Structure formats: structure tokens, C-alpha cells
Amino acid sequence: MTDTTQMRALMVDVANGPLRLATIPRPTPGDGEVLVRIKASGLNPLDGKIRAGEAAHARQSFPAVIGLDLAGIIETVGPDINEWKAGDEVYALATGVGGIQGSLAEFAVVDARLLARKPVTLSMREAAALPLVLITAWEGLVDRAHVGPGHKVLIQGGAGGVGHVAVQLANAFGAEVFATGSARHRALIEGLGATFIDYQQHTVEEYVALHTAGEGFDIVYDTVGGPTLDASFRAARTYHGHVLSCLGWGSHSLAPLSFRGATYSGVFTLLPMLTGKGREHHGQILAEAARLIDAGKLKPILDGRQFDLHTANAAYELLAGGAQGRLVIEI
Numbered sequence: 001m002t003d004t005t006q007m008r009a010l011m012v013d014v015a016n017g018p019l020r021l022a023t024i025p026r027p028t029p030g031d032g033e034v035l036v037r038i039k040a041s042g043l044n045p046l047d048g049k050i051r052a053g054e055a056a057h058a059r060q061s062f063p064a065v066i067g068l069d070l071a072g073i074i075e076t077v078g079p080d081i082n083e084w085k086a087g088d089e090v091y092a093l094a095t096g097v098g099g100i101q102g103s104l105a106e107f108a109v110v111d112a113r114l115l116a117r118k119p120v121t122l123s124m125r126e127a128a129a130l131p132l133v134l135i136t137a138w139e140g141l142v143d144r145a146h147v148g149p150g151h152k153v154l155i156q157g158g159a160g161g162v163g164h165v166a167v168q169l170a171n172a173f174g175a176e177v178f179a180t181g182s183a184r185h186r187a188l189i190e191g192l193g194a195t196f197i198d199y200q201q202h203t204v205e206e207y208v209a210l211h212t213a214g215e216g217f218d219i220v221y222d223t224v225g226g227p228t229l230d231a232s233f234r235a236a237r238t239y240h241g242h243v244l245s246c247l248g249w250g251s252h253s254l255a256p257l258s259f260r261g262a263t264y265s266g267v268f269t270l271l272p273m274l275t276g277k278g279r280e281h282h283g284q285i286l287a288e289a290a291r292l293i294d295a296g297k298l299k300p301i302l303d304g305r306q307f308d309l310h311t312a313n314a315a316y317e318l319l320a321g322g323a324q325g326r327l328v329i330e331i
Contacts, residue, residue: 004026005025005026006023006024006025006026007023007024007025007026007105007106007107008021008022008023008024008105008106008309009021009022009023009024009065009101009104009105009106010022010065010066010067010104010105010309010312011024011063011064011065012051012062012063012064012065012066013062013063014053014062014063015051015052015053015054015062016051016052016053017051017062018313019051019104019312019313019316021309021310024065024105026106026107027101027107027108027109028109029076029077029078029081029109030078030079030109031078031079031080032078032080032081032111032112032113033077033078033081033109033110033111033112034074034075034076034077034078034081034084034109034110034112034115035074035075035076035077035107035108035109035110036070036072036073036074036075036090036092036107036108036109036110036115037072037073037074037075037106037107038070038071038072038103038105038106038107038108038331039071039072039073039124039125039128039330039331040070040071040072040124040125040127040128040328040329040330040331041067041069041070041102041103041104041128041328041329041330041331042067042068042069042070042071042103042128042129042130042131042132042326042327042328043067043069043315043316043319043326043327043328043329044068044069044132044133044161045161045319046058046068046132047066047067047068047096047316047319048316048319048320050066050096050097051066051316057268057270058096058097058098058270059097059098059099059274060096060097060098060099060102061099064096064101064102065096065101065102065103065104065105066096066102066104067095067096067102067103067104067105067329068093068095068096068097068102068103068131068132069091069092069093069103069128069129069130069131069132070091070092070094070095070103070108070110070128070131071089071090071091071118071124071125071127071128072089072090072091072124072331073087073088073089073090074086074087074088074089074090075107077112078112081112083112084112084115088117089117089118089124090110090115090116090117090118091115091116091117091118091119091127091128091130091131091286092110092114092115092116092131092282092283092286093114093131093132093135093269093273093282093286094108094110094111094114094115094131094273095108095110097270097273097274098270098273098274100273103128104309104312104329104331105331106331111279112283113279113280113282113283114272114273114279114282114283115283115286116283116284116285116286116287116289116290117287117290118290119289119290119293119294120294121293121294121296122293122299122300124330125302125306125328125330126299126300126302126328128328129300129302129326129327129328130165130289130300130326131286132161132269133161133162133164133165133326134165134169134285134286134289134298135269135282135285135286136162136165136246136267136269137162137165137166137169137221138169138285138288138289139267139269139285140166140221140244140246140265140267141153141166141169141170141173141219141221141244142169142173142285144242144244144265144267145219145221145242145244145265147169147170147173147175147219148173148174148175149173149174149175150174150175150218151170151175151176151218151219152175152176152178152211152212152217152218152219152237153170153175153176153177153178153217153218153219153220153221154178154179154180154197154217154219154220154221154232154235155167155170155177155178155179155180155194155221155223156179156180156199156220156221156222156223156224156228156231156232157179157180157181157222157223157224157228158179158180158181158185158189158192158194158196159179159181159185159188159189160223160224161223161326162223162246163179163181163221163223164188164192164300164301165298165300166221166223167179167189167192167193167194168192168193168297168298168299169289169292169298170219171192171193171194171297172292172297172298175219176195177193177194177195178194178195178196178197178207178211178217179192179194179195179196179197180197180198180199180207180228181196181197181198181199182198182199182200183198183200183201186198188301195211197211199231204231204234204235205234207235208234208235212237215237215238216235216236216237216238216241216260216262217235217236217237217241218237218240218241218242219241219242219243219244220232220235220236220241220242220243220244221243221244221245221246222243222244222245222246222247222248223245223246223247224247225245225247225248225249225250226247226250229243229245229247229248229250229252230252230253230256232245233252233253233254233256233257233260233262233264234256236257236260236262237260237262238260238261238262239260239261239262240262241260241262241263242262242263242264242265243257243262243263243264243265244264244265244266244267245264245265245266245267246266246267246268246269248264248266300325300326301325301326302325302326302327302328303318303323303324303325303326303327304324304325305318305327306328306330307327307328307329307330308329308330308331309329309331312329315327315329
């Protein structure tokens with residue numbers, strides 16, 4: 001007989017420690033929560049930083065079950081939940097920070113506000129690859145910059161996790177999209193529907209002149225950080241440009257932005273999970289995005305290699321640059 005009080009999970013005992021398969025108590029949902037049977041856990045660079053103890057902003061101490069993204073099936077619901085039922089297929093960014101158990105486990109208790117129905121056209125593996133990068137792209141382009149027809153949008157790092165979703169999202173909202181990358185990313189970026197810009201071969205001033213007649217881009221989304229954010233300030237359109245960054249944590253001169261009369265917004269996707277405020281909006285974003293996905297306007301690009309609880313350490317080793325798309329660990 002299966003022990004319904006226990007479950008398997010991958011534990012990290014200390015910073016930079018290996019993922020250790022363990023049996024731990026299965027959680028029980030309370031008010032406002034559901035228990036999800038996890039089918040797949042998406043892997044992000046942030047997961048690697050949390051494991052290494054290098055992400056103080058995520059507030060996850062050891063020992064811990066890590067993992068931010070998930071896709072799965074609702075097993076049971078809390079006493080006050082009416083909008084969800086056992087058997088519903090869901091996806092979410094809902095775990096692995098602020099002391100919350102992560103998604104590298106057979107089950108997780110999830111705040112129901114963070115959930116959305118899984119896109120019907122995606123597998124569990126595909127759906128688990130999306131929540132963090134999708135919400136990050138949406139909060140920048142849609143919530144802050146109000147992307148739409150007539151906008152020229154530059155995505156810095158168009159082949160990356162957030163970048164490849166941001167390119168598709170801007171396209172879906174009717175913008176004209178450009179994306180930077182290295183030469184090896186050209187085919188991928190163009191396949192997503194963006195004009196490719198080789199940042200290693202062209203200066204900011206050169207590609208601004210070529211693609212905007214020197215006016216600058218209406219929206220610039222920096223998904224790289226560091227010097228790329230400084231470059232983004234120089235690429236913004238005078239008076240009306242808006243620069244976004246999901247990695248704007250360093251020290252930067254705002255002079256290039258100020259002299260253009262342009263604006264800037266930072267995106268910190270973990271904020272609702274850490275504060276409890278605005279969690280409904282994350283669920284709403286994923287629900288809206290699911291409609292775009294099922295309409296064929298957005299899809300994740302996955303690394304072809306498959307991983308499970310026994311081979312998860314190998315997936316983490318690929319985070320340093322060996323992946324050819326999004327990494328997912330199937331549970």
C-alpha cells in the first residue's frame with residue numbers, strides 16, 4: 001500500500017550541495033491552498049543561484065527543497081477552495097522561495113491565487129518551462145511598457161529564457177520586434193519572428209541608426225544586465241522610449257536615459273511570492289498567456305535532453321551554459 005503521508009523530494013542540505021533524493025512528509029493544503037501532484041519542474045538560472053547560496057533576495061535557507069516552476073495535477077484542495085478541483089491540470093510560479101517548499105518533489109502545497117490552467121496544447125514538460133520567464137516578460141512588456149501595434153521593440157538577449165518569450169509576446173501584441181544575440185543565435189531569433197542584431201558586430205549607435213533612423217526604440221527590454229543595461233539606455237527613443245530590466249541590480253549612470261527624456265522600469269518577479277501582495281495577478285498573467293499559447297502565438301524552446309529525480313544533478317550542471325533551450329526535470 002502506498003504511504004499517503006510521505007513523498008519523494010530532492011533536498012539541498014548546504015549551499016552548493018548536491019541534490020539528494022529523500023523521503024519527507026507530504027504537505028496538506030490549508031485555507032486558500034491546493035495540493036498539486038507535480039509532473040514537471042522547470043529549471044531556471046535563479047534555481048542554480050539559490051542552490052549555490054548566491055540569491056539572498058530569494059530568501060531560501062538550507063536545508064531546502066528547491067524549484068520555482070511547476071506543472072501538474074491538483075490532488076486535493078483546501079477547505080475554502082471552490083474554483084479548483086482534484087484532477088485540474090495547472091501550471092505556476094509558486095514554490096522555492098521565501099521558505100516555501102520547492103517543486104523538485106512529488107507534491108507541493110500551492111497558494112491557489114498563483115495557479116492557472118495548463119495550456120491544453122502543451123505537455124506538462126513544456127508548461128513547466130514557462131512560468132517564471134513568461135511572467136517576467138509579461139510584467140515588463142505588458143504591465144509596464146503597454147506594448148502594442150506601432151511600437152519598435154528591442155529585446156536584449158533574444159535567445160535567452162526571458163528573451164525568447166519576450167520576442168514572441170511582443171509579436172503577439174502587434175509590435176515590430178528586434179533582438180540582440182550572438183551569431184549562433186541568429187536562426188533561433190529570426191525563427192521567433194524578430195529582426196536579428198549581432199551585438200558583437202554592431203555598436204548601439206550603429207543598430208539604432210540602421211533600424212530606427214537614429215530615433216531609438218520605443219521599448220527596450222534588457223534581460224542580460226550589467227553593460228547591456230547601459231547599452232539599453234542609449235538605445236531608447238528620445239522622449240517616448242521606455243527601458244525595462246529584469247536584472248537591473250548593479251550601479252548604472254542614468255545620464256544617457258535622462259538626456260533622452262526616456263523612462264525606466266525594473267521587474268522583480270518574485271515580489272508577490274515574497275510579500276503575499278499581488279499574487280492574483282501572477283495567476284491572471286498565466287491564464288491570459290495560456291490563451292496566446294493555445295492560439296499558437298507563443299511556445300517554449302526546450303533542450304532536447306530529459307531529466308528526472310535521479311538525473312537532476314546533471315541538469316543543474318548544464319545551467320552554466322551547456323543547455324540548448326529550457327531545462328525541465330520530470331517528476
